[in-house]
Structure formats: structure tokens, C-alpha cells
Amino acid sequence: MGLLLWRAQLRMFINQTLRSRQAGRLAGTITGAAVIVLAWSWEVIITWAGVQASHRVPMRIDMVALLSLAFLAYTAVLIFSSLVFSLNALLLNADLDLLLAAPRRVESILAGRMVAQVLRLLMLSLLFTAPALLVLAIANQSPLLLFAFTALYFLYPVFVVVIISVLSLLLVRFIPVGRGRELLTLFGVALALGINLLNFLLNPALRDSGFRRGAPPSLPDVPAASAPWLPSGWAGRAAAAILSGNWITASEWLLVMLAVSAVIFAIGTVLSGRLYLAGWIQAVPPRRRLPALARAHQRSGAVPLLDPVLASIVIKDWRMRTRDVAQLVRFVMPVVFIFVIFGLRWPRLLSSVRSLGEGPVAAMLGLVPVWVLLFSLSISLGLTAVSLEGKSIWVYAASPNSTLRLVQGKCWSAALPTATLVALVAVASEIVIRPGWLWATTAVLLAIALAAAVTTLMVGIGAVFARFDWTDARRMMHPAAAFIGMGLFSIISAASALLLGISIALAGATGLPLFTTWLAAMAVSIGGAVAVAALGILFGNQHLRELEVL
Amino acid sequence: MLSTRLLTKRYGSLTAVEDLDLEVSGGELFGFLGPNGAGKTTTIKMLVGLLRPTSGSARVAGFDIMAEPEKAKARIGYVPDAATLYDKLSAREFLEFSGDLYHVERRLRDRRVETLLKLFDLQDRGNDFLSGYSRGMRQKVSLAAALLHDPQVLFLDEPTVGLDPQSARQMKDILQDFCREGKTVFFSTHILEIAERMCTRLAIINHGRLVAIGSLQDLRHMVGQDGQSLEQIFLELTGSREEDVSAVLRGLES
Numbered sequence: 001m002g003l004l005l006w007r008a009q010l011r012m013f014i015n016q017t018l019r020s021r022q023a024g025r026l027a028g029t030i031t032g033a034a035v036i037v038l039a040w041s042w043e044v045i046i047t048w049a050g051v052q053a054s055h056r057v058p059m060r061i062d063m064v065a066l067l068s069l070a071f072l073a074y075t076a077v078l079i080f081s082s083l084v085f086s087l088n089a090l091l092l093n094a095d096l097d098l099l100l101a102a103p104r105r106v107e108s109i110l111a112g113r114m115v116a117q118v119l120r121l122l123m124l125s126l127l128f129t130a131p132a133l134l135v136l137a138i139a140n141q142s143p144l145l146l147f148a149f150t151a152l153y154f155l156y157p158v159f160v161v162v163i164i165s166v167l168s169l170l171l172v173r174f175i176p177v178g179r180g181r182e183l184l185t186l187f188g189v190a191l192a193l194g195i196n197l198l199n200f201l202l203n204p205a206l207r208d209s210g211f212r213r214g215a216p217p218s219l220p221d222v223p224a225a226s227a228p229w230l231p232s233g234w235a236g237r238a239a240a241a242i243l244s245g246n247w248i249t250a251s252e253w254l255l256v257m258l259a260v261s262a263v264i265f266a267i268g269t270v271l272s273g274r275l276y277l278a279g280w281i282q283a284v285p286p287r288r289r290l291p292a293l294a295r296a297h298q299r300s301g302a303v304p305l306l307d308p309v310l311a312s313i314v315i316k317d318w319r320m321r322t323r324d325v326a327q328l329v330r331f332v333m334p335v336v337f338i339f340v341i342f343g344l345r346w347p348r349l350l351s352s353v354r355s356l357g358e359g360p361v362a363a364m365l366g367l368v369p370v371w372v373l374l375f376s377l378s379i380s381l382g383l384t385a386v387s388l389e390g391k392s393i394w395v396y397a398a399s400p401n402s403t404l405r406l407v408q409g410k411c412w413s414a415a416l417p418t419a420t421l422v423a424l425v426a427v428a429s430e431i432v433i434r435p436g437w438l439w440a441t442t443a444v445l446l447a448i449a450l451a452a453a454v455t456t457l458m459v460g461i462g463a464v465f466a467r468f469d470w471t472d473a474r475r476m477m478h479p480a481a482a483f484i485g486m487g488l489f490s491i492i493s494a495a496s497a498l499l500l501g502i503s504i505a506l507a508g509a510t511g512l513p514l515f516t517t518w519l520a521a522m523a524v525s526i527g528g529a530v531a532v533a534a535l536g537i538l539f540g541n542q543h544l545r546e547l548e549v550l
Numbered sequence: 551m552l553s554t555r556l557l558t559k560r561y562g563s564l565t566a567v568e569d570l571d572l573e574v575s576g577g578e579l580f581g582f583l584g585p586n587g588a589g590k591t592t593t594i595k596m597l598v599g600l601l602r603p604t605s606g607s608a609r610v611a612g613f614d615i616m617a618e619p620e621k622a623k624a625r626i627g628y629v630p631d632a633a634t635l636y637d638k639l640s641a642r643e644f645l646e647f648s649g650d651l652y653h654v655e656r657r658l659r660d661r662r663v664e665t666l667l668k669l670f671d672l673q674d675r676g677n678d679f680l681s682g683y684s685r686g687m688r689q690k691v692s693l694a695a696a697l698l699h700d701p702q703v704l705f706l707d708e709p710t711v712g713l714d715p716q717s718a719r720q721m722k723d724i725l726q727d728f729c730r731e732g733k734t735v736f737f738s739t740h741i742l743e744i745a746e747r748m749c750t751r752l753a754i755i756n757h758g759r760l761v762a763i764g765s766l767q768d769l770r771h772m773v774g775q776d777g778q779s780l781e782q783i784f785l786e787l788t789g790s791r792e793e794d795v796s797a798v799l800r801g802l803e804s
Binding site (some may be wrong): 315396548 | 595598599600601602603619620621622623624626628630633634635636637638639643646647648651652653656679695
């Protein structure tokens with residue numbers, strides 16, 4: 001059953017890529033394959049260099065601790081992907097019902113899905129590590145190495161996949177179907193935050209001083225990772241034994257994992273069947289909104305200085321973004337990460353910047369957290385602004401408005417919150433840093449202007465790569481759009497920093513007033529960003545004009 | 551009010567609609583029938599400006615939908631098959647948004663929103679998010695949005711799917727009232743009884759080609775047998791083969 005399901009998944013993948021007969025998808029497949037080959041080549045080179053270096057300079061590394069830690073980290077990935085997979089199957093996709101309608105035992109179907117999930121994880125593990133393993137097999141003259149790791153990759157995820165499947169079936173007894181998407185989003189946020197906080201707390205490179213220079217590399221201090229009673233410890237020991245050619249020890253640990261996996265799989269399959277047949281909450285009464293709340297929303301039906309069509313797009317998008325947890329995360333996550341990255345290290349960073357005294361350099365350094373925020377918001381809001389319409393795009397497409405009007409509305413809806421948040425953080429940052437009011441004012445103005453221009457540019461790129469067929473908010477953003485958007489953001493940021501740096505150098509070299517050269521650099525920087533944004537809007541509009549709502 | 555001339559839509563080698571010529575006058579309730587995949591939805595989407603014809607032309611309310619799309623769309627109301635609406639908006643908010651998109655003056659818009667919510671018996675649920683609405687309720691919201699800007703031509707793609715009998719009856723009354731004001735309704739349906747009872751004229755499309763057009767009486771003359779039901783006429787004109795179905799089913803049993 002597992003192989004049957006896996007074969008169906010593989011067929012779907014091939015049909016959507018190689019057999020799609022769509023130029024865009026074929027190009028995407030070829031590009032993806034090229035990227036994989038490139039990454040594989042890079043991995044081979046790095047591994048080979050590492051092997052050579054280890055021959056020349058022998059290093060004392062506790063391989064069991066290192067590999068156990070790697071497997072512990074892999075466990076976090078497994079938990080997340082398995083939970084998403086299981087809850088998606090139970091709450092969001094209808095294909096499980098189709099399978100369960102077949103004349104097969106429920107246990108057989110659920111076990112089949114677990115096997116398919118394990119096979120998928122095995123393929124992913126090999127995709128990421130096969131080139132390195134191949135190099136190690138050649139370097140160690142151990143052709144069995146790749147096969148032993150394949151067995152390890154196959155056995156290790158079993159316990160996680162089974163436990164998470166059973167837990168998901170338990171969870172959906174309490175989570176209504178209509179809340180599945182929100183729960184998955186919140187779980188993703190919690191996991192991302194948890195991993196980042198753990199990284200800050202456990203990673204020796206960050207734990208003490210934040211950004212230590214010259215400290216010798218060391219492993220995170222997690223002794224439990226290699227404990228002999230944890231699967232990560234078994235896998236770490238098996239992997240270390242395989243790499244050192246100690247096949248008896250490796251076989252012993254692999255056999256332990258095989259026995260435990262088999263028992264967990266058997267128990268999990270029976271339990272899953274029982275839990276599934278016990279049923280779960282399928283629906284909840286629709287949410288009723290308080291009349292007072294609804295009236296409050298009705299009052300806020302206009303945006304000053306915007307015509308009704310643009311205002312209605314801005315208000316509608318704001319409501320969609322703030323009422324849907326999956327969308328709200330796009331707002332909240334960047335702010336939270338700003339806090340995690342800069343907030344926790346603020347006193348140390350502040351004293352470093354203040355030591356520079358008043359002037360443009362301190363003012364610009366105050367914009368560093370603003371830039372991180374702008375990067376996150378412009379990418380997450382700008383690139384998805386047009387795709388946010390989803391399958392409801394017909395509503396706009398059937399209305400008597402041009403596509404340019406839609407793009408304009410989307411620019412407002414993405415740039416207004418981005419520029420507002422950027423302005424707030426920039427003002428707060430400059431107040432704390434105190435680089436002098438004149439420099440602080442110019443820095444804030446520069447941040448606001450670039451925020452508006454960059455977000456507008458992202459809306460244009462998002463329009464070129466708009467996706468309207470998504471059901472999962474994570475698929476709103478086209479990977480090519482993200483790649484181009486990040487690239488252009490980096491170029492604009494680097495060019496602006498370079499221009500401002502040149503203005504300081506120019507004032508020093510020519511004796512011109514610093515403020516004059518500074519303003520000139522700001523004007524050129526903003527002008528350049530606005531020009532690129534205008535081009536983005538033109539391209540985006542041109543693409544949307546070709547749009548057909550199928 | 552509505553006319554097409556050699557309207558054609560091709561997707562690569564597949565011809566969805568071919569050389570479609572239609573004339574629909576004001577005040578008509580026009581039924582557009584055809585089997586699955588015949589080209590009904592494609593035709594409607596071309597007429598409301600969601601798809602570009604490969605060739606041919608279409609005029610709606612006096613405007614060429616390709617040359618002057620915004621002027622034409624301002625006079626069109628459209629209810630798609632299984633409308634996807636914004637889940638996180640309430641019905642009231644969605645109707646307000648729709649009114650703004652169609653440039654309805656704000657006070658008039660608010661008045662019409664309340665009238666339509668009441669008409670479709672949604673006033674108590676008007677502040678609930680659309681994600682909690684059933685398919686039939688969403689269909690009502692779509693129709694309310696299509697009527698909000700007082701269009702001259704209403705296009706409906708399978709409008710009765712998902713509606714309970716009372717709501718289907720209500721929709722029928724609304725559409726007939728709409729036509730009495732001299733406006734046009736163009737709708738596709740699979741439910742031939744509804745088409746038979748409601749429509750002033752009908753068109754049947756099969757494999758993208760128009761196979762018949764006229765009143766029910768005209769269609770009966772066309773197939774040469776008076777007194778036939780629309781279902782019989784439809785099956786005859788679209789070449790459905792009941793005897794073949796029986797043979798296939800017998801084959802499955804053996």
C-alpha cells in the first residue's frame with residue numbers, strides 16, 4: 001500500500017514537471033535540476049576539501065556527539081514536516097477519504113501513508129547528503145557506506161512519523177476541520193520561534209556576547225542529544241561507526257533501530273486504525289461577529305486621499321491580512337524576528353553605535369534593524385500583494401477597472417503598512433541612538449521613501465509572478481519572484497549604502513558641506529529606487545493585462 | 551443588448567468555442583445549454599471579459615468587450631459557477647467592496663447592500679465571515695453583488711447549483727423581474743426544467759459549436775416533433791446515446 005501511494009505521488013510529481021507540457025513548468029524543472037546539480041557539485045567540492053584537510057591537519061572531533069546533534073536537529077524537521085503532512089491529510093485534503101472508501105482495512109491505508117511519508121523523507125535525506133556520502137565512500141574506500149546510510153535514513157524517521165501520525169489523530173479529536181489551517185500556521189510560528197530562541201540560548205557562537213569574533217568553533221552544549229536512550233544517540237553512534245568502518249557496531253545500532261521501528265510501526269498502525277474509526281470533530285458552528293464590532297468596521301470604510309476603488313482594495317486587503325492567521329503571520333513574524341535578532345542584544349549594540357557620536361554614520365547604523373524589517377515586510381507583503389486575491393481574482397477582473405488600478409491599489413495596500421512600521425521603528429531607533437536631529441530626520445525620511453519604493457517594486461515583481469490558484473498561503477509567493485525580489489533588494493540596499501558612503505568621502509575630499517553631498521546622495525538613491533519601482537509596476541501591469549481567468 | 555460574431559476560443563489544439571453567432575435582445579431571459587465541456591463557461595467568460603477570444607467579437611450593452619472592456623463591464627453583472635469569495639470578509643463587507651469596484655456612490659451603495667441582504671434573507675448573517683457560508687448562501691451573495699450596481703445584462707453560470715428549492719424559486723422570480731425592466735439575463739444551466747419554464751429563448755452548444763437557437767417552440771420545429779420536452783430535444787441535438795450507456799453498463803457486469 002505504501003509503495004502504491006508513493007508511486008502515485010511520484011507520478012503526480014512527474015506529471016506536474018516533466019510531463020506538464022507547459023513551457024514555464026518545464027523551465028522551472030530544468031532550472032531546479034540545474035540548481036540541484038550545482039549544489040551537489042558544491043557539496044562534493046566542500047566534502048572533498050574537508051576530507052583532504054582532515055588528512056593534513058587531524059582534528060579531534062567527537063563524531064558521536066556531532067552526528068547525534070545532527071540527527072536531533074533532523075528530528076525537529078521530521079516533527080514539523082510529519083505534523084504538517086498528517087494534519088493536512090486529516091483536516092485539509094480530501095484524498096484520504098477517497099482512499100478510505102476503497103475496500104481495504106483502515107490500518108492498511110494509514111500504514112501505507114506512513115510508509116509513503118518515510119520513503120519521501122528518505123529521498124529528501126539522500127537528495128541533501130548523497131554527494132557528500134559518495135565522496136566519503138570513495139575517500140574511505142568503503143562502497144557500503146552509502147547503502148548503510150540509506151538504511152539509517154530509512155529507519156530513523158519511522159518513530160517520528162508513527163508517533164506524530166498517532167498524535168495527529170488524537171489532536172483532530174479536539175481541533176475542528178475549519179481551524180486546521182490556522183492551527184498549522186500557529187504551530188509553524190511556534191516552531192520557528194522556538195528554534196531561533198533555542199539557537200540563541202544553546203549556540204555557543206551567540207550565547208555569550210552575541211557576535212563574538214575569534215572564538216574557536218564549538219558544538220552546542222546538548223549532552224542529551226547523544227544519550228544512549230534517545231534515537232538521536234543510536235543514529236549518531238550508528239553513523240559514526242559507519243564512517244569509521246566499524247561495521248559490527250554499526251550493525252548493532254542499526255538492528256536496535258530496526259527492532260524499535262518495527263515495534264513502534266506495528267503498535268502505531270493498530271492505534272491509528274482505532275483512533276481513526278473513533279472519528280473526530282468535522283465542523284463547528286460558523287463564527288458570529290458581534291454587531292458592535294461589525295459596525296466599527298463599517299465606519300472605517302474609507303481611506304483619506306484615496307479614491308473609493310483604491311481605498312476599497314486597501315481596506316479589503318487589510319481585513320484579509322489581519323483576520324487570517326496565515327496572513328497575519330506575515331506581519332507579525334518580521335517584527336518578532338527583529339526583536340529576537342536585535343532586541344535581545346540591544347544594550348551591547350546601542351553602546352557600540354553611540355560610541356560613534358553624532359553624524360550620518362550613526363544615523364545610518366540606526367537604520368539596520370529598520371532594513372531587516374523592510375526586507376521581511378516588503379518581501380512578504382509586496383510579493384504576495386497581487387497573489388492575495390487568489391481564486392477570487394474574478395471579482396476584480398469582472399469589474400470595470402483597469403489592471404493598472406489593481407496594481408496601484410496593491411501598492412497602496414502593501415506600502416502603507418510597510419512604510420508606517422518602518423517609520424515607527426526608524427523613529428524609535430533614531431531617538432535611542434541620538435545621532436543629531438538633522439541626521440536622524442534625513443535617515444527616517446530615507447527609510448520611509450525607500451520603504452515605499454522597494455515595496456512598490458516588490459508588488460510589481462509579485463504581479464509578474466502572480467499565483468491565483470493557491471489554497472495554502474505558503475504557496476502565494478513564486479520562488480522566482482522571491483529570488484528576484486531578494487536580489488533587487490540587495491542591489492538597491494548596496495547601491496544606497498555605497499552612494500551615502502561616497503557622499504561622506506566626497507565631502508571629506510572636496511570640502512563641500514557634508515549635508516549637501518548627503519542630501520544629493522539621498523536624492524539619487526531614492527530616485528533610482530523609484531525608477532526601478534516604476535519599471536516593476538510597468539512589467540507587472542503588462543503581465544496582468546495578459547491574464548485570463550480560467 | 552448582446553451580440554457575438556464568429557466568437558472563437560482555442561487553447562492550443564483544443565477548440566473550446568468556435569464561430570459562435572448570438573443575438574440577445576433587451577428583456578430576454580436567455581438560456582444557454584450544453585453538455586459538460588461544451589463551451590458554456592468559456593463563452594460566458596469571454597462575454598464578461600475574463601477570457602480573450604482567439605478571434606471574433608462580442609458586444610455587450612452597446613460596447614465591444616475587447617475594445618472598451620471597462621464601459622462594457624460597468625453594465626454587466628456576473629455570477630460564476632461555484633464562486634470563490636473572500637473568506638475573511640463578511641457578506642456586508644464583500645458587497646460594499648463590490649459596490650466600490652463598480653463605482654456606486656457610497657450612500658446609494660449602503661442602501662442597496664441592506665436591501666439586497668434583506669431580499670436574499672441574509673440580513674441576520676450579514677456580518678458573519680463568508681468562510682462560514684454554505685454554497686447556496688455564497689451563491690446568493692454572488693447574485694446580490696452582481697445586482698448591486700444595477701447592471702443592464704446579467705450573466706449567470708449554473709446559478710441554481712447549491713440552492714434549496716425556496717432559494718431557486720426566489721432566484722427565478724428575481725431574474726424574471728429583472729427582465730421585465732427591459733434588462734437581459736444570459737444564463738447557463740444543466741437543469742432543463744428550469745430553462746424550459748423560465749427562458750424566453752434558448753441556445754444549445756455542443757463541442758464548442760452552436761447547434762440550435764430559438765424559443766422552445768422553434769427548437770421543437772427544428773427537431774421535427776411538436777410536444778417534445780426540452781430534455782428530449784437536448785438529447786437529440788447533442789447526440790446523447792442512451793443505448794450505448796446501457797451496453798457499456800452490461801459490459802461492466804459481465
